[in-house]
Amino acid sequence: MEELEEELKCPVCGSFYREPIILPCSHNICQACARNILVQTPDAESPQSSRASGSGVSDYDYLDLDKMSLYSEADSGYGSYGGFVSAPTTPCQKSPNGVRVFPPTVPQPPPQQQHHNHLLPHPGSLPPIPRNSCITCPQCHRSLILDERGLRGFPKNRVLEGVVDRYQQSKAAALKCQLCEKSPKEATVMCEQCDVFYCDPCRLRCHPSRGPLAKHRLVPPAQGRISRRTSPRKISTCTEHELENLSMYCVQCKMPVCYQCLEEGKHGTHEVKALGAMWKLHKGQLSQALNGLSDRATDAKEFLVQLRNMVQHIQENGVEFEACLVAQCDALIDALNRRKAQLLSQVNKEHEHKLKVVRDQISHCTVKLRQTTGLMEYCLEVIKENDPSGFLQISDALIRRVHMTEGQWGKGTLTPRMSSDFDLTLDSGPLLQTIHQLDFVQMKVPAAPMLQLEECCTQNNSATLSWKQPPLSNIAVEGYILELDDGSGGPFREVYVGTETICTVDGLHFHSTYKSRVKAFNGSGVGQYSKTLIMQTSEIAWFTFDPASSHPDIIFSNDNLTVSCNSYDDRVVMCSSSFSRGVHYWEITIDRYDNHPDPAFGIARGDVLKDVMLGKDDKAWAMYVDNNRSWFMHNNSHTNRTDGGVTKGSTIGALLDFSRGILIFLINDEQQGPVAFEALEGAYYPAISINRNVQVTLHTGLPIPDFYTPGEADPTGSVC
Numbered sequence: 125m126e127e128l129e130e131e132l133k134c135p136v137c138g139s140f141y142r143e144p145i146i147l148p149c150s151h152n153i154c155q156a157c158a159r160n161i162l163v164q165t166p167d168a169e170s171p172q173s174s175r176a177s178g179s180g181v182s183d184y185d186y187l188d189l190d191k192m193s194l195y196s197e198a199d200s201g202y203g204s205y206g207g208f209v210s211a212p213t214t215p216c217q218k219s220p221n222g223v224r225v226f227p228p229t230v231p232q233p234p235p236q237q238q239h240h241n242h243l244l245p246h247p248g249s250l251p252p253i254p255r256n257s258c259i260t261c262p263q264c265h266r267s268l269i270l271d272e273r274g275l276r277g278f279p280k281n282r283v284l285e286g287v288v289d290r291y292q293q294s295k296a297a298a299l300k301c302q303l304c305e306k307s308p309k310e311a312t313v314m315c316e317q318c319d320v321f322y323c324d325p326c327r328l329r330c331h332p333s334r335g336p337l338a339k340h341r342l343v344p345p346a347q348g349r350i351s352r353r354t355s356p357r358k359i360s361t362c363t364e365h366e367l368e369n370l371s372m373y374c375v376q377c378k379m380p381v382c383y384q385c386l387e388e389g390k391h392g393t394h395e396v397k398a399l400g401a402m403w404k405l406h407k408g409q410l411s412q413a414l415n416g417l418s419d420r421a422t423d424a425k426e427f428l429v430q431l432r433n434m435v436q437h438i439q440e441n442g443v444e445f446e447a448c449l450v451a452q453c454d455a456l457i458d459a460l461n462r463r464k465a466q467l468l469s470q471v472n473k474e475h476e477h478k479l480k481v482v483r484d485q486i487s488h489c490t491v492k493l494r495q496t497t498g499l500m501e502y503c504l505e506v507i508k509e510n511d512p513s514g515f516l517q518i519s520d521a522l523i524r525r526v527h528m529t530e531g532q533w534g535k536g537t538l539t540p541r542m543s544s545d546f547d548l549t550l551d552s553g554p555l556l557q558t559i560h561q562l563d564f565v566q567m568k569v570p571a572a573p574m575l576q577l578e579e580c581c582t583q584n585n586s587a588t589l590s591w592k593q594p595p596l597s598n599i600a601v602e603g604y605i606l607e608l609d610d611g612s613g614g615p616f617r618e619v620y621v622g623t624e625t626i627c628t629v630d631g632l633h634f635h636s637t638y639k640s641r642v643k644a645f646n647g648s649g650v651g652q653y654s655k656t657l658i659m660q661t662s663e664i665a666w667f668t669f670d671p672a673s674s675h676p677d678i679i680f681s682n683d684n685l686t687v688s689c690n691s692y693d694d695r696v697v698m699c700s701s702s703f704s705r706g707v708h709y710w711e712i713t714i715d716r717y718d719n720h721p722d723p724a725f726g727i728a729r730g731d732v733l734k735d736v737m738l739g740k741d742d743k744a745w746a747m748y749v750d751n752n753r754s755w756f757m758h759n760n761s762h763t764n765r766t767d768g769g770v771t772k773g774s775t776i777g778a779l780l781d782f783s784r785g786i787l788i789f790l791i792n793d794e795q796q797g798p799v800a801f802e803a804l805e806g807a808y809y810p811a812i813s814i815n816r817n818v819q820v821t822l823h824t825g826l827p828i829p830d831f832y833t834p835g836e837a838d839p840t841g842s843v844c
Contacts (some may be wrong), residue, residue, distance in 0.1 A: 282511055669685065677693035
């Protein structure tokens with residue numbers, strides 16, 4: 125309830141609101157305080173000056189106001205919307221809340237009349253507000269000129285006034301039991317369903333926690349008192365047409381309006397909705413916003429408990445560390461005494477620094493939590509109001525405040541700024557002659573790195589991993605070791621050692637599941653492994669021709685899917701991916717075929733010769749074909765001549781099955797000859813050889829042809 129009290133006090137007088145009014149900026153102020161901070165502008169009004177009041181909230185242009193306002197905290201001056209207001213000469217005062225207030229300039233009577241105080245206006249009788257008066261919000265410092273209605277043009281905040289009245293009544297006197305017969309005892313609980321205050325004996329006798337009464341909610345008396353209504357709902361009237369009741373809500377101006385405003389006023393062309401429907405809608409929005417803020421407040425409370433526990437841990441660790449240090453220094457007798465004092469001082473500084481950081485964070489978080497709790501309680505009280513128009517006058521501002529307060533509990537706010545551990549260890553091994561150089565050295569291995577899951581990914585048969593050290597770890601790291609298994613559940617092996625915190629591993633198996641982990645090391649040793657990350661490579665092989673590993677005479681186009689050659693001699697073209705397990709199928713179409721050349725298609729090792737026909741050396745296994753027939757060739761050995769050649773538009777397919785260790789070729793979806801090659805093991809790249817009379821296009825990511833049944837699957841069961 126103390127947090128709620130801060131929401132119910134005027135920023136000018138520091139007391140509970142009395143007859144609060146709502147300024148166009150959505151802030152509240154007592155009506156009397158608003159009169160006290162009025163400033164009169166010059167009579168000559170500039171052509172750009174515009175009037176503003178509470179009934180014209182939609183006309184209150186904040187952007188223009190910010191540009192034209194002449195308010196300055198340096199000279200304590202005030203500005204007006206469209207007009208100039210000179211800085212008041214009256215010294216500024218400060219309200220109990222710390223807001224600077226300039227009292228109105230009251231004409232002083234002549235010296236001979238100063239002693240006739242009875243001639244001055246009585247404070248209770250409010251004099252009329254001068255023309256061209258200007259008011260500046262004491263919270264956001266936005267200024268505007270009042271119209272002819274003066275302060276009456278601002279709507280009264282009846283919701284806030286009702287909350288203040290209930291709060292003051294709840295603190296007025298102790299609540300008594302309503303069932304005691306003679307001398308009522310002080311109430312200890314209130315039943316929200318029965319709406320009755322009970323003392324402990326009467327609660328046990330008349331309201332036992334069993335049967336239907338077990339589901340009733342018992343609350344503290346003060347909370348029950350403040351939730352009761354003090355007055356029936358008042359019928360709200362329009363500030364423009366005082367005889368008309370507010371019945372609709374202007375969506376564009378975000379304010380309740382009456383029937384006459386729609387018929388004659390500026391709201392006639394605006395979109396309007398039923399007042400009750402908008403009331404329920406805004407209540408729901410505020411309740412939903414409060415749910416998120418409530419979660420933040422709960423997290424903040426848990427965080428404060430964590431910080432307080434950290435204070436205890438720091439104190440315990442500091443005492444333990446100090447005792448260990450003293451024991452080591454005493455063992456070195458007289459030669460260590462001088463150095464011991466210096467080391468103790470260093471430990472104490474670290475101790476005090478940690479405590480100061482954590483205590484400062486506790487203080488800061490406590491203040492923010494207090495403000496958040498106050499806002500939550502105030503919003504809950506506002507939600508209890510049954511006045512649609514009054515609620516809608518403040519609902520938008522409250523919703524924005526709730527979202528803004530929730531945003532202040534953003535990422536990093538609930539994270540400790542300091543670790544409770546002392547990452548220092550005394551090395552007692554040096555000889556006596558090096559005592560004067562004695563200092564703390566780091567003897568701890570690094571903590572386990574944290575894999576950053578949002579940055580880890582796989583693409584095709586490559587995996588990218590990213591990691592970082594824990595945020596509270598101050599131990600130096602010299603490098604990292606990244607390990608992956610073989611994709612078949614085998615042992616881990618090192619794939620990277622270095623200082624970088626991100627690594628991409630290429631050449632993995634397709635359609636395989638890999639486990640990865642990383643650890644850090646320094647001069648003291650190797651730390652623990654991170655958590656194991658499981659990554660899945662692409663199920664189907666997508667690849668292109670590779671300019672980097674192909675012959676320079678090859679011409680690439682169509683995103684490296686189409687190739688031709690500028691040489692009459694055969695030149696080898698390599699693909700970007702290699703295979704060593706699974707079943708893979710790809711096709712190549714003949715786009716241009718002149719003068720009956722002999723293009724070759726197949727697979728090759730990474731170090732194959734690039735300036736001869738594919739299959740001429742022992743690093744390639746290929747089928748070369750002309751317009752009539754084809755041959756298989758490996759290490760310049762020609763076998764299995766088969767009738768059937770290629771022309772422009774023909775399609776050559778290659779099927780590589782590592783489960784059987786075989787390579788099969790197809791022409792126009794028909795198998796060309798027997799199995800071309802067997803006993804294939806290791807890593808192979810798809811490859812071709814062409815000359816300038818041929819242009820081909822590569823097609824990947826294709827399913828296995830229907831006629832083929834794969835052999836016994838490899839350990840991963842991968843079929844691409």
